[in-house]
Amino acid sequence: MKRVALLISGGGSNMETLVRDMTGDHPARPVLVVSNVPGAGGLAKSQALGIKTAVVDHKPFKGDRAGFEGALQDVLEQARPDIICLAGFMRILTERFVSQWEGRILNIHPSLLPKYKGLNTHARAIDAGDREAGCSVHQVTADLDDGPVLGQARVPVLPNDTPDSLAARVLAQEHLLYPAVLRRFASGDTTPVRLPAPKG
Numbered sequence: 277m278k279r280v281a282l283l284i285s286g287g288g289s290n291m292e293t294l295v296r297d298m299t300g301d302h303p304a305r306p307v308l309v310v311s312n313v314p315g316a317g318g319l320a321k322s323q324a325l326g327i328k329t330a331v332v333d334h335k336p337f338k339g340d341r342a343g344f345e346g347a348l349q350d351v352l353e354q355a356r357p358d359i360i361c362l363a364g365f366m367r368i369l370t371e372r373f374v375s376q377w378e379g380r381i382l383n384i385h386p387s388l389l390p391k392y393k394g395l396n397t398h399a400r401a402i403d404a405g406d407r408e409a410g411c412s413v414h415q416v417t418a419d420l421d422d423g424p425v426l427g428q429a430r431v432p433v434l435p436n437d438t439p440d441s442l443a444a445r446v447l448a449q450e451h452l453l454y455p456a457v458l459r460r461f462a463s464g465d466t467t468p469v470r471l472p473a474p475k476g
């Protein structure tokens with residue numbers, strides 16, 4: 277059974293769908309949820325789900341990325357994860373940190389990578405006049421939002437979409453895509469997952 281640590285910064289809806297999927301014949305189990313934001317909504321969610329939580333607040337480490345990542349590394353090493361899932365984790369990780377977990381970190385990003393790395397992905401897709409948007413799960417490498425893509429899901433961009441309405445449509449697909457990718461990845465299969473476009 278693979279051990280999974282989940283890193284969050286916010287509401288933790290992706291974390292929750294991953295945790296809820298890791299039962300029965302799933303090849304992995306959640307062992308720890310770590311937040312870099314002390315009040316993140318996902319912390320209460322993970323406690324309610326019976327998952328151990330930890331907080332590594334980045335704020336006291338202002339200007340000291342190595343210090344923050346060292347503290348994060350300590351917490352993770354104690355949990356001995358085989359896989360780390362970034363699930364709405366909004367800190368950039370350095371090459372040094374990533375190399376310690378190479379091939380074992382996944383991230384979900386709310387765009388059809390390689391388009392729109394970084395922030396404000398939905399506003400950028402709308403501004404560009406894209407007719408299609410979506411989300412990607414990829415392996416994390418030292419370059420931001422750049423590692424091998426393990427799965428994508430697509431949604432239409434509708435004429436009156438705002439960044440919020442598009443984000444909600446994409447998030448519903450994130451909740452299908454990430455569990456499907458983690459299941460496959462934890463069983464040792466890195467063949468990309470392609471979800472069919474939602475109806476309607």
Ligand code: GAR
Nearest residue numbers: 286287288289290363364384385386
């Ligand atoms: C999700 O939409 C995720 O794709 C995005 O943050 C949201 C977190 O929601 N991640 C990024 O933008 C990473 N750069 P959640 O906390 O409810 O899972």
